[in-house]
Amino acid sequence: MYTDLVMDHFANPRNVGEIEDADGVGQIGNPVCGDVMRMSIKVEDDRIADVKFKTFGCGAAVATSSIVTEMVIGKTLSEAAEISNKAVAEALGGLPANKMHCSNLAADAMHIAIEDYLTRNGRADEVATILKSPKKASS
Amino acid sequence: MNYVYFDHAATTGVDPRVFARMEPYFSEFYGNASEIHGPGRKAREAVEWGRAAVAQALGANEKEIVFTSGGTEADNMALIGYAQRFSGGHIITSAVEHPAVMESARFLQRQGWDVTFVPVDQYGAVDVDAYRAAFRDDTRLASVMLANNVVGTLQPVAELARIAHDQGVAFHTDAVQVAGSLPIDVDELGVDMLSISGHKIYAPKGIGALYVRKGTRIGPILHGGGHERRLRSGTENVPGIVGIGAALELAVAEMSATRPRLEQLRDKVVAATLATIDEVQLLGDAVNRLPGNACFSIRYIEGESMLLQLDGKGIAVSSGSACASGSLEPSHVILAMGFGAEEAHGSLRLTLGRENTEAEIDYFLEVFPPIVEHLRKMSPLYVKG
Numbered sequence A: 001m002y003t004d005l006v007m008d009h010f011a012n013p014r015n016v017g018e019i020e021d022a023d024g025v026g027q028i029g030n031p032v033c034g035d036v037m038r039m040s041i042k043v044e045d046d047r048i049a050d051v052k053f054k055t056f057g058c059g060a061a062v063a064t065s066s067i068v069t070e071m072v073i074g075k076t077l078s079e080a081a082e083i084s085n086k087a088v089a090e091a092l093g094g095l096p097a098n099k100m101h102c103s104n105l106a107a108d109a110m111h112i113a114i115e116d117y118l119t120r121n122g123r124a125d126e127v128a129t130i131l132k133s134p135k136k137a138s139s
Numbered sequence B: 001m002n003y004v005y006f007d008h009a010a011t012t013g014v015d016p017r018v019f020a021r022m023e024p025y026f027s028e029f030y031g032n033a034s035e036i037h038g039p040g041r042k043a044r045e046a047v048e049w050g051r052a053a054v055a056q057a058l059g060a061n062e063k064e065i066v067f068t069s070g071g072t073e074a075d076n077m078a079l080i081g082y083a084q085r086f087s088g089g090h091i092i093t094s095a096v097e098h099p100a101v102m103e104s105a106r107f108l109q110r111q112g113w114d115v116t117f118v119p120v121d122q123y124g125a126v127d128v129d130a131y132r133a134a135f136r137d138d139t140r141l142a143s144v145m146l147a148n149n150v151v152g153t154l155q156p157v158a159e160l161a162r163i164a165h166d167q168g169v170a171f172h173t174d175a176v177q178v179a180g181s182l183p184i185d186v187d188e189l190g191v192d193m194l195s196i197s198g199h200k201i202y203a204p205k206g207i208g209a210l211y212v213r214k215g216t217r218i219g220p221i222l223h224g225g226g227h228e229r230r231l232r233s234g235t236e237n238v239p240g241i242v243g244i245g246a247a248l249e250l251a252v253a254e255m256s257a258t259r260p261r262l263e264q265l266r267d268k269v270v271a272a273t274l275a276t277i278d279e280v281q282l283l284g285d286a287v288n289r290l291p292g293n294a295c296f297s298i299r300y301i302e303g304e305s306m307l308l309q310l311d312g313k314g315i316a317v318s319s320g321s322a323c324a325s326g327s328l329e330p331s332h333v334i335l336a337m338g339f340g341a342e343e344a345h346g347s348l349r350l351t352l353g354r355e356n357t358e359a360e361i362d363y364f365l366e367v368f369p370p371i372v373e374h375l376r377k378m379s380p381l382y383v384k385g
């Protein structure tokens, strides 16, 4: 049911953990099945210098978290903000239909972390331009 | 890789000894059991042998066995076939039934029947007082499973059947998970109908049977040529019938050896898991459970992830986690026991079978704690360590 790439990211997740002195943190709960994902980012010169994740969820949730971290490292905040749920699923070679909702989590948690970074740095006014569709953090 | 299979409640492989008994009925003796020529008579003989073997294993009479396509059809036939005698009324069942019973009851509900789903306690055992209180003047049937497929809890079916009979109500039990594992005697249980399935007992998929006590009248749910004494039309699955008969015969003959061995392996895996992993609990009743069932809830991590990690190590298990189900609903059984979605999320079920060995249990106990540790390190909910 999962592609080899999903299984690879699930079996060998990249960038697991928590950045102690993170510049931004995004946490989101999955309304469908109740899972939780947390992303913490380090930002330098408006670029994502480092990112780590923690996920409580299924194989797809772990794999999407893992690949999102790979996709955003080195990207500018605007570039990272443009990574959509769909792009995450596509990067993994697709997800089963009933697992598409898990891919929403990873991109959303990343966007919330960016929003958190901007807010912490007195740049809340930029949230709307950088994040075209700001996400509200939940649980 | 040599797969370690701990998912016998989902299905079993056909025992080679069972397959050997079935084999001639595919290409050699392929007659239609309804025909009176030689090949037909040969097939009829096999069907009646299978019926006698099943009846013998359940302490029933041959005339009381109806072959079906499996456990699901037997359960549908028991509820819907029995309900056909009436224009409506009330049915009592439990909150932890297999979907084959639960959805049959819901189907009748949509036809205008009333259904009471009797609650269970934290171990999964039905609340006998609530069950007793559920009977009404128009109650027609009660159906409670003999043992639960998720957590393995055995229900006090003899007592529940007696209570139903005191009220003049017929009683059905789904014994799909029990047949072949524990002794079954329809008279000791006092049930009027009892379902079994072949593929849980080392016979093939697609064969099952419903025991219907003499005098209990039910209507068919499949209509056609009037096979199985008009109760179940459709050309008999001769190899399957031979298979389920042979499988039950074998299971009964070996039960006194298999049962204590599985209980000992189960107790070992339960004790060791509870001792080596913190924040784990056993789901179901510690003692009053199926010999091969060990079901846990492991906090802060998710069942599908555990299942896939174990799969990577060549171990097959199952989980009641919402994420592991196609419907994204947590196991209704675990919720009915009063647990939340979190406990269901972290649920992991091992169901052992006759080919499992102590070395396989030891292998599981070796690889599982590091998997839990790995997933907990990844979990935002796990703060310790």
Ligand SMILES: Cc1ncc(COP(=O)(O)O)c(C=O)c1O
Residues within 6 Å of the ligand: B009, B010, B069, B070, B071, B072, B073, B075, B098, B100, B145, B147, B148, B149, B174, B176, B177, B197, B198, B199, B206, B207, B208
């Ligand atoms: C308790 C119980 N009842 C009924 C069934 C359905 O049996 P079958 O798969 O033969 O239709 C199963 C197995 O899935 C079961 O565990």
Ligand code: FES
Residues within 6 Å of the ligand: A030, A033, A034, A035, A056, A057, A058, A059, A060, A061, A099, A102, B322, B323, B324, B328
């Ligand atoms: S996180 Fe629950 S299904 Fe993916």
